[in-house]
Amino acid sequence: MSRPGPRERLLQAASDLTYEQGVHVGVDAILKEADVARRSLYQHFGGKDGLIAETLRGAGVEARYRQVMDDAGDDPRERVLAVFDELDKITTRPSFHGCRYTAAELALTDPAHPAHAEVRAYKDRLHRLFEDELRRHRHPAPGFGADQILVLVDGVLAHAVTRPDAHPARAARALAEVVLDQPR
Amino acid sequence: MSRPGPRERLLQAASDLTYEQGVHVGVDAILKEADVARRSLYQHFGGKDGLIAETLRGAGVEARYRQVMDDAGDDPRERVLAVFDELDKITTRPSFHGCRYTAAELALTDPAHPAHAEVRAYKDRLHRLFEDELRRHRHPAPGFGADQILVLVDGVLAHAVTRPDAHPARAARALAEVVLDQPR
DNA sequence: GGCGGCGTATACCGATCGTTCTATCTACCG
DNA sequence: CGGTAGATAGAACGATCGGTATACGCCGCC
Numbered sequence: 001m002s003r004p005g006p007r008e009r010l011l012q013a014a015s016d017l018t019y020e021q022g023v024h025v026g027v028d029a030i031l032k033e034a035d036v037a038r039r040s041l042y043q044h045f046g047g048k049d050g051l052i053a054e055t056l057r058g059a060g061v062e063a064r065y066r067q068v069m070d071d072a073g074d075d076p077r078e079r080v081l082a083v084f085d086e087l088d089k090i091t092t093r094p095s096f097h098g099c100r101y102t103a104a105e106l107a108l109t110d111p112a113h114p115a116h117a118e119v120r121a122y123k124d125r126l127h128r129l130f131e132d133e134l135r136r137h138r139h140p141a142p143g144f145g146a147d148q149i150l151v152l153v154d155g156v157l158a159h160a161v162t163r164p165d166a167h168p169a170r171a172a173r174a175l176a177e178v179v180l181d182q183p184r
Numbered sequence: 185m186s187r188p189g190p191r192e193r194l195l196q197a198a199s200d201l202t203y204e205q206g207v208h209v210g211v212d213a214i215l216k217e218a219d220v221a222r223r224s225l226y227q228h229f230g231g232k233d234g235l236i237a238e239t240l241r242g243a244g245v246e247a248r249y250r251q252v253m254d255d256a257g258d259d260p261r262e263r264v265l266a267v268f269d270e271l272d273k274i275t276t277r278p279s280f281h282g283c284r285y286t287a288a289e290l291a292l293t294d295p296a297h298p299a300h301a302e303v304r305a306y307k308d309r310l311h312r313l314f315e316d317e318l319r320r321h322r323h324p325a326p327g328f329g330a331d332q333i334l335v336l337v338d339g340v341l342a343h344a345v346t347r348p349d350a351h352p353a354r355a356a357r358a359l360a361e362v363v364l365d366q367p368r
Numbered sequence: 369g370g371c372g373g374c375g376t377a378t379a380c381c382g383a384t385c386g387t388t389c390t391a392t393c394t395a396c397c398g
Numbered sequence: 399c400g401g402t403a404g405a406t407a408g409a410a411c412g413a414t415c416g417g418t419a420t421a422c423g424c425c426g427c428c
Contacts, residue, residue: 006405021293024208027386037406038387048386098290102342106287109205123346147355150347155339158286162307163334171331178362190375211416221376222417232416 006040014055019100023052023107023115053114056104062125069133076137077180080130080149084176087153088169091160099157126150138184148179190224198239203284207236207291207299237298240288246309253317260321261364264314264333268360271337272353275344283341310334322368332363 003009013034017025027048031038045051065083072082090096097103101119108115131146139145152172159168187193197218201209211232215222229235249267256266274280281287285303292299314333318326336356343352 022291024291026384028384038408039389040405042387043404099342102286102345103290105345106282107206107208107291119346123343127347127350144355147350147352148359150350151339151343151352151356152335152359153339154342154352155335155337158283158338158342159307159335161286161289162303163311166311166331166334168331168335168338171328172335175332175336175359175362178359210414212414222378223419224375226417227374 006034006036007044009034009036010041010044010051011055011058014051015059018052018055018104019097023104049114052104052108053118056101056115056118056122059100061100062122062129065126065129076133080133080137080176080180081173083153084156084169084173087156087160087172088167091156091169092164092167096160096164098161099154102154102158123150126153134180137180139180140182140184145179145182149176152176152179190218190220191228193218194220194225194228194235195239195242198235199243202236202239202288203281207288233298236288236292237302240285240299240302240306243284245284246306246313249310249313260317264317264321264360264364265357267337268340268353268357271340271344271356272351275340275353276348276351280344280348282345283338286338286342307334310337318364321364323364324366324368329363329366333360336360336363 004012010030013030013036017030017033021029027038027041030051031041041048041051045054068082068086069079072079101122104115105119127146127150130149131142134142134145134149152175156168156172159166188196194214197214197220201214201217205213211222211225214235215225225232225235229238252266252270253263256263285306288299289303311330311334315326315330318329318333323329336359340352340356343350
């Protein structure tokens with residue numbers, strides 16, 4: 001029943017605050033939110049950069065995609081389309097602030113920042129996720145199809161930040177159906 | 185033959201630096217790049233926020249879309265597809281750093297920042313641009329179709345930052361063809 | 369011909385940035 | 399019981415942030 005240790009609290013606080021306010025939140029704000037001593041941050045993560053990178057690695061966004069798919073049953077077509085239905089819900093919530101990975105990628109100018117590798121790894125995992133579904137669906141070109149799905153997903157998340165009322169997820173869903181209905 | 189005034193130099197420098205390094209570049213860096221006195225910035229734009237907003241308004245990215253379309257001729261189908269061909273070139277250049285409007289939107293947390301209105305206005309103009317093309321093309325639902333094109337464009341620009349080697353513009357182009365080939 | 373407006377240059381402000389430091393406290397383990 | 403590792407609290411570091419103030423030079427225009 002005891003609360004998690006400093007490391008977990010730091011990751012949680014960093015995850016929340018960087019999503020709400022971007023990766024440029026101050027270390028002080030994160031420390032206060034996590035209720036953790038300054039020293040613990042540098043002990044566990046070496047610095048702010050390390051904490052940011054580790055936060056992205058452990059965000060578990062990919063797991064939520066899997067969950068949505070699993071809730072949609074076994075049919076790959078329904079599983080993929082369910083993602084866009086979910087995106088329509090997410091992107092119209094007031095708490096929606098875009099894709100944390102895309103935001104981090106754009107905000108961190110320094111190409112040497114460890115976060116970039118995490119973003120790349122995340123998107124590669126997502127690509128594999130969709131590619132597997134398309135392969136099960138007997139899509140003629142699962143790799144290319146997965147690229148298309150990823151463009152749609154990233155497009156929805158990017159566009160909805162500025163024009164959520166346009167319901168980009170619905171527009172994208174119709175195109176995702178086209179990807180899924182390729183002659184096999 | 186004389187160089188442009190401080191205002192124009194500031195806009196140019198801000199445009200360059202904010203694209204390369206994000207909107208969090210320091211005022212000092214902009215002033216140095218523009219070779220302008222500190223005071224001139226606050227005289228002309230009231231502050232950094234005003235300069236950023238004005239930079240977005242005057243970036244003229246929309247004009248480049250029009251140019252690409254005009255170079256592609258009169259057929260709306262070819263004009264729209266030309267945009268994705270151009271995107272494939274742009275996104276694979278080393279100097280590519282994503283969509284400046286999306287980046288600004290994500291980086292600026294404060295909802296009251298004047299830049300948000302500029303981003304919204306820009307994307308609305310883009311929507312109108314594509315909607316007009318689709319209408320000329322006798323698309324059955326030009327508004328919805330334009331939403332789809334915008335999702336594809338934003339998706340390409342967002343995804344290419346992390347995975348340019350996936351050539352998201354090519355993946356998107358195939359879907360844009362679907363949008364354009366709707367039965368009318 | 370002097371005067372106001374614009375641009376420049378530089379010093380300075382308080383605030384905040386990420387980081388390092390010292391010092392004290394607490395929990396666990398032999 | 400003693401000792402060690404980890405956590406806490408908080409001061410302080412130099413650097414940089416956006417913004418303001420002061421002083422000086424240049425130009426055109428009444």
